[in-house]
Amino acid sequence: MEKRMEAKEIEGLRLSLVIFFSNKTAVVGLMIFMAYVIDALLMQFAPSMLGVNNPNALAFDYSNTIPQPPSPEHILGTTYFGVDLLQAIMQAIRIDLGYSGLIVISGALIGALFGIISAYAGGWFDEILMRITDIFFGIPYLVLALGVGFALGRTIESMIIALIIVWWPLYERYTRSLTLSIKEQTFIEAAKASGVSDLKIMIKHIFPNTLPPVLVQISLDLGVVMAIFATLTFIGFLPTGNLPELGYLTSLGLNYIQIAPWATIFPGLAITIFALAVNLMGDGLRDVIDPRRRSS
């Protein structure tokens, strides 16, 4: 009997995989995303395998600071201060991926917490929380992030906090709308009739049902947040001058854009490709969790 159960579950999983892998662009997205993740993991745990001593600092070469074109020695060329671009981008991916993941997931958790409570409780509490998120939505997110960042000081931590503050209202709205539709379903009423407390209903019934769409949203947002993070560092919002970060790398080559376009193109491309890849992957994931798309 147990075995049959397992077989059934494997069957369900297999079906999900078939749906995901039937979407070719989603598979490409997944492969690119995995390449970024593997690069980040290697940088974290075995940087020497990639020929890097300190993954947290750029290796400057003061003997030739002018950007050099791609060559067998420097496959993607170098940028200002003689930094090897390939190595720098590989270092930067770890930082960008890690921080954007941290920002999106914490934002989603905070947003889900408030979204579920406010939709479930309703009334004035909901009203107040909604007005607060309206305030956040009313200010352009980049301006808000800059404001919060400067108020907290010029550190990586303050930048992360600033972006989480910018990002959680989005998830608050999203989980709130999901909760509003879930809480009207009869199984919530059935749980109440069975004596389940409101807190437990939120944890055991509503949260798991909001999770799949929120996970898809997280995967879609990773790219956007990475782009915003890079934008902030591009305009000079970073604590140290040798932080390997894609936005900062782009800005390093900016002064040489006419004679050395590769110095801005390659780091910029690294951001764009990532944003594109997670979007494609997110679309594929959405097909997997949405039963209506599934049948078609």
Added chain:
Amino acid sequence: MIAAFGIRKYFNVKQSMLSNLMLKAVDGVDLKIRKGEIFGLVGESGSGKTTLGRILVGLLEPTEGDVLFDVDEDVTSRYENALLKGDKEELEALSKKYSIFKKRGNNRKILRRKMNIVFQDPYSSLDPRMRIIDIVKEPMIATDYLKGEAAEKRVLDLLEEVGLGKSFAQRYPHELSGGQRQRVAIARALATEPEFVVLDEPTSALDVSVQAQILNLLKKLKQERELTMLLITHNIAVVSYMADRVGVMYAGKLMEVGDKIQVLKNPKHPYTVSLISAVPQPKPRSIRQRIVLKGEPPNLIFLPRGCIFHPRCPFAFEECGWSTDEIVDDLSYLISSKYYESFGESVSIRTKDENTIIIENAKAELISEIVEKEKANLKSLTAIKKITQEVNYVEIKIHDFITPELYKLDDGRKVACLLFRAEEKNA
């Protein structure tokens, strides 16, 4: 066992900031369900059956009224006497002890063990992200009835009992058919050995072949456990198969309550009569007299005065609650279309006050003649008491009305119709 007194449930219908209208979903219902009995509640859509059911299991709090649970005849009659005398202290004391809405903390958990509900739609009443074992286990865990292994063992027993088998425990709801899901919902409702279960149209979302299986299962479970059930349905056949007693609801009020055989075989209230006459008979050539009601169920925000059924009632008479507006509507229809020839253009008709209608540029004799002629078709005209000719106009006075209560008849049933007011007096 369970007794509801004067239950009213009004829902706010916001139209604008200023006007706040009330939708009267349930409007003054008294109901007693005896231990071990299946009480069938029938009525058309929107008659408030489901709202009443949800109030009885404590899912909704009524705007007015109280539900006492686990009470015997003695307590209910004490409560009734206190209601009659207006004895606030006694009411308070009884309500504190027995009301399902006043239980808190541990008492509430124990109450939750003793009652549960099965919903109409088995597709939305099971959490899609939980396994069957967790769904059925939930009431036991939540009310501290059983825990851990013991609870899991009981889930397996329950699944066997509702005819599903242990292998279903690890599945998810989407792997089950509608009938199987409804069996899971029944297993969940029975998990904590409840004494009272509300079945809210348990079969209306299922195929006909599965309906019978579910009904037989419910009947079997009822006999084994001496359950008390409230069966809400719009299907007379289901009620006649399952119920011991029947209540008929219309627009939030009980119209007739009595034993199943009395109510279904020999209905008294005009609404019940027409409802039963609409049930298809499995005899192809039999000729039956169907009573097709005029109009549609009343607007629940502005209920008709008097008896709420009078605008559609084939037996309505002068005291049923006709308002001047209804009479003006019917009269102006006659004057401006059917008898247009005799009246002409210049006639005007309007309501003066609650009991008076004024018609200008018309003759009293002509109007009385028409009223006499049309009385049989337009019941509202029966409410015209006096037609007098004044100098410039004709004045029409209408009858006073009486609001019917549930009158108790000799055979023990109760009917909310003025036709049976006299019978109660005699009894």
